[in-house]
Amino acid sequence: MEHASLEWLVAHEEIRQLVARYAFSVDSRNLDSLVSLFIEDVAVGRQASGREALKAWFSLGFEPLGFTILNTGTHVIEIIDDEHARGELYCKAEISHGDRLVHQAILYRDRYERRDGTWLFAQRDHLLWYATGVGENPIGLASMAWPKEHEGRGSVPECFPTYVSFTEALAAKALETEG
Numbered sequence: 001m002e003h004a005s006l007e008w009l010v011a012h013e014e015i016r017q018l019v020a021r022y023a024f025s026v027d028s029r030n031l032d033s034l035v036s037l038f039i040e041d042v043a044v045g046r047q048a049s050g051r052e053a054l055k056a057w058f059s060l061g062f063e064p065l066g067f068t069i070l071n072t073g074t075h076v077i078e079i080i081d082d083e084h085a086r087g088e089l090y091c092k093a094e095i096s097h098g099d100r101l102v103h104q105a106i107l108y109r110d111r112y113e114r115r116d117g118t119w120l121f122a123q124r125d126h127l128l129w130y131a132t133g134v135g136e137n138p139i140g141l142a143s144m145a146w147p148k149e150h151e152g153r154g155s156v157p158e159c160f161p162t163y164v165s166f167t168e169a170l171a172a173k174a175l176e177t178e179g
Contacts, residue, residue, distance in 0.1 A: 008079055014119045015077050015112055019089055022121070023070035028160035029062060029167075031055050038121045039113055063170060066096030066139055067157045085112040085119070101137040105129035 018037055025034035035051040035058070044053040062068075074090040091106040111123040144152030157163040 007082070011079050011085065011114075011119065012077050015085060015087060016075060018112070018119050018121065019072055019075060019087075019108075019110075022124075023072055023091070026070055027068050027157060028162050029157070029165075030160070030162035031058055031166070033162075034058060038124075039115060042122070059166075062166065064097060066098075066137075067094075067163075068096070069094040083114045085114075086110060087112065096137055096139055099137055099140070100133045101135055102131055103134050104131040 022034065022037055025031075025037065032055075035055045038051060038054060040051060041049055042051065042054055043049050044057050048057075071092045071094075072089060073092065075087060076089075077085055077087040079085045087108075087110045089108040089110065091104075091108060093102075093104040093106055095102045095104065105128065107127040107129065109125040109127060110121060112119050113122040114120075138153055141151070141153040144150070144154050
């Protein structure tokens with residue numbers, strides 16, 4: 001693909017949007033949207049593949065977490081040909097884990113494939129510079145009454161129906177295992 005061609009520019013923007021949709025899908029716990037961003041035959045570990053296996057893997061990984069905020073930044077994309085690209089992306093994350101708030105500095109190493117005209121993740125490796133607990137977990141804060149109160153808990157992520165469904169399913173699962 002020619003470096004300064006319109007197709008090259010479109011490919012870069014479509015891949016940037018893919019990354020943005022990943023972060024938004026993670027934070028809203030929209031697992032159907034999340035797995036649709038990957039190729040249908042994506043490898044999941046060494047012995048599984050496919051979007052259903054990926055969905056189960058993500059669901060299990062999200063179980064112990066509260067909210068997440070993935071904030072993507074520097075993104076270097078290399079278009080290999082019309083159907084293949086790779087990239088490296090910096091991400092800062094805030095993750096509610098129990099009574100802790102954890103910050104992560106992440107490097108994603110990605111392989112992208114264009115299938116049926118759509119750029120998808122073929123592989124996504126999550127590497128860390130660090131993860132550390134910081135400050136007060138906002139989950140325990142009183143509700144904020146903006147603009148009167150400038151501090152407190154807001155309405156996100158509960159404004160996402162998929163997040164509410166995910167957490168309700170976890171609560172139901174916990175009740176089943178207790179009973």
